[in-house]
Amino acid sequence: MAASEQVEVELKFDVDAGHTAPDLRVLPGVVGADEPQTFGLDATYFDTENLDLAGNRITMRRRTGGKDAGWHLKRPTGTAGARRELRLGFDDAPDDGVVPTELITPVIALTRTRALIPVAAISTTRTVTTLLGTDGRPVAEFAEDLVTAQSMLPGGHFQEWAEWEFELIGTAAHPSLLKAADKLLRNSGGRAPSSASKLARAIGSTPTVVEPHLGKRPTALELVITDIAIHRNSLISYDPLVRIDAEDAVHQMRVACRRLRSLFSGFPRVLDAARVGHLSNELKLLARILGDARDSEVQLAIDEALLRSENASPDLIARLTEAESSVHDRAIRAAHVAMNSDRYFALLDAIDELIASPPPGPDADLDAGTAVDRAITKSRKSIRKSQDALASFAEGSPEWEEQLHTIRKKAKRLRYSTDAATPLGKKRYKKVARVAKNIQSALGDVNDTHINRARLAELVAGGTLSGPDMFVLGRIDARQEADGERALAAYRQAAKDL
Secondary structure, three states, X not given: OOOEEEEEEEEEEEEXXXXXXXXXXXXXXXXXXXXXXXXXXXXXXXXXXXXXOHHHOOEEEEEEOOOOOEEEEEEEOOOOOEEEXXXXXXXOOOOOOOOOHHHHHHHHHHHOOOOOEEEEEEEEEEEEEEEEOOOOOEEEEEEEEEEEEEEOOOOOOEEEEEEEEEEEOOOOOOOOHHHHHHHHHHHOOOEOOOOOOXXXXXXXXXXXXXXXXXXXXXXXXXXXXXXXXXXHHHHHHHHHHHHOOOOOHHHHHHHHHHHHHHHXXXXXXXXXXXXXXXXXXXXXXXXXXHHHHHHHHHHHHHHHHHHHOOOOOHHHHHHHHHHHHHHHHHHHHHHHHHHOOHHHHHHHHHHHHHHHOOOEOOOOOOEHHHHHXXXXXXXXXXXXXXXXXXXXXXXXXXXXXXXXXXXXXXXXHHHHHHHOOHHHOOOOOHHHHHHHHHHHHHHHHHHHHHHHHHHHHHHHHHOOOOHHHHHHHHHHHHHHHHHHHHHHHHHHHHHOOO
């Protein structure tokens, strides 16, 4: 099935039925308009019984009539007045009333195992005027809608109203067109919409998801739960991007898992440890599954960067990149399987339940700033202890390399502990966060060069490469050795500031 997605930028207004619209040809960049066309649109909207989509300002519908009959999924973009609209025509999907997979996949992290059911039926008589720019191309559409809506929820009722919609088309619109249209339509009788969408007005109030924030004197429990909500939202937002293997999506979703786990380990007495231990283990497993795909992404990027300035043969390029590409494809498929499992959806449900009803631990009522200070102090002491142990191992030995890896993990935990204080708006944690990031980054580079040099050595040991390719590998290995030495020096410099 061929689905298409576009960004929709529009204005909406409530208006009295039959109210005459102004002449929109006075707007900047508009020189003409097509004859108005009237359509009859009939739409059925789908959501879960809990209204998981509507609560996240998402609409899913099946609509007949007009120029874009088919299935539509509209999601927020983060920009006021703009939404992403995914469209799937009836030519590309069975018209059997069952929601197509293409629309379910982008929101399955919200709907999970819950069934999608009809929640509203909305009929619209729409009169559309297309506005034309200086070159005759459409720049905007103005719609005058007469709407009848029936909520299909228990106790739902019937409504009628009128509204105006003004939507930009393409990229040829004058930069000030939207602002000018907003002013003109408001001055001509348009009022601020009483609801964000036709669906919201049809079904009434919904349990809208609110972005987490703190009060003036938060407790440790309030801070931890706020951070959990922030990282839960991040995990949910990257879920659909991982499903299409978008750039950096696996990395960001994995980071969200690790940040969630760090809240449990960094603030162990704020929540009831016995009741959140299972959550931490499940997040660890998910992060490991995502990690397989992320590691192959990193290795591919390193290989491509190393080969970019070398005269490598097709055979050498294939040996370095094709095998890793296959590893990445397998890892992504494994991640998708995990993300479609009941176990994954149960994890998301458990996180939501934790946010809604957190089990307090012994330090739940502690001042949030005090809790962060304690977590940072404990984490810094742990890193220093590991650094002291590092000095007892011979440089380059397996024990020394393992200890570097331990320090890196502890630096990451310190960084996440300082990041947990972000909602407090305090500046005093920034220096510690910067040092922790520098240590983590430098030791990450050390680890990457170590892994890559081991792979290069395996290729050389195979004894099947040509002389020129062996020479290229030698050059690459020398560059990796130098990169590793620079990264180790950067770590040692950063460690002085801890």
